[in-house]
Amino acid sequence: MRSGYLFRGLNDRQLEGLTAGTKNIEVDSGEVIYREREEAEAIYMLSSGAVELVTSVNNHIELPVSIIRNPGEMFGSSALIEPHLHTLTARCQSAGNILVIERRALQEYMSEHDEVGLIIMTNLATYLLSRLKESRQELKIHFKTLLRSFRA
Amino acid sequence: MVDQNQISIENRGELSILDITGDITSASEPFFAQAYKHPDVDGVGKILLKFDEGAYINSGGIAVLIQLLAETKRKAQKVGITGLSDHFKKIFHMVGITRFADIYASMDEALKAMG
Numbered sequence: 001m002r003s004g005y006l007f008r009g010l011n012d013r014q015l016e017g018l019t020a021g022t023k024n025i026e027v028d029s030g031e032v033i034y035r036e037r038e039e040a041e042a043i044y045m046l047s048s049g050a051v052e053l054v055t056s057v058n059n060h061i062e063l064p065v066s067i068i069r070n071p072g073e074m075f076g077s078s079a080l081i082e083p084h085l086h087t088l089t090a091r092c093q094s095a096g097n098i099l100v101i102e103r104r105a106l107q108e109y110m111s112e113h114d115e116v117g118l119i120i121m122t123n124l125a126t127y128l129l130s131r132l133k134e135s136r137q138e139l140k141i142h143f144k145t146l147l148r149s150f151r152a
Numbered sequence: 153m154v155d156q157n158q159i160s161i162e163n164r165g166e167l168s169i170l171d172i173t174g175d176i177t178s179a180s181e182p183f184f185a186q187a188y189k190h191p192d193v194d195g196v197g198k199i200l201l202k203f204d205e206g207a208y209i210n211s212g213g214i215a216v217l218i219q220l221l222a223e224t225k226r227k228a229q230k231v232g233i234t235g236l237s238d239h240f241k242k243i244f245h246m247v248g249i250t251r252f253a254d255i256y257a258s259m260d261e262a263l264k265a266m267g
Contacts, residue, residue, distance in 0.1 A: 055211075063210075064208070134178055
């Protein structure tokens, strides 16, 4: 669990305390782990295989957002943020194993151990800021394309 | 700048081949901009984009490609794409990139059509 971005900075005792609400699941290629707008009841850590995160533009267009393919990579962080709804769909791209960390167990542990909660939420904020930067960069690229097309 | 992509350029007369390694995201923009400014690419009539089959192209990468295709359309350059996995062939078709670039199953097929 140490390699997950949310858990960076936690010591062995703190990490051990987090394992109470976890379970391993096997996933097959093509299997949907969760869908956009569904309630986020857990966060996930890849053990093996690959998972793609996508977002729906409309009923016909689905955009690729990222690929989770390195063991220890995490996804489903919406579980830690109200309103606890997934903002993306996670679909298994190649069969593997995933560690499921139940939201309620994690939140309970974090509320009982303030220092753990602080570290996890700080890591989450850092991660979300990097995602925000990526989204802004993407928006700038579209904006530049649009401006050039107006000027042409 | 993170060394996210390497783009090597091979010129074959009217055709320039851009051999692209690495995942394509919004961070790829400067690499594509630099390659497109290259004298072997800028004024050429046809451009072939060759991707790694294992490369992942996210929505930011698609934005970079749309940006490039807008420029090639403006300059009336013909664009071909090869090396895509079936997954991305489907996505490129879905988002409309195939209206501005032809997708080829292999390098041989691309060269036959564009060379």
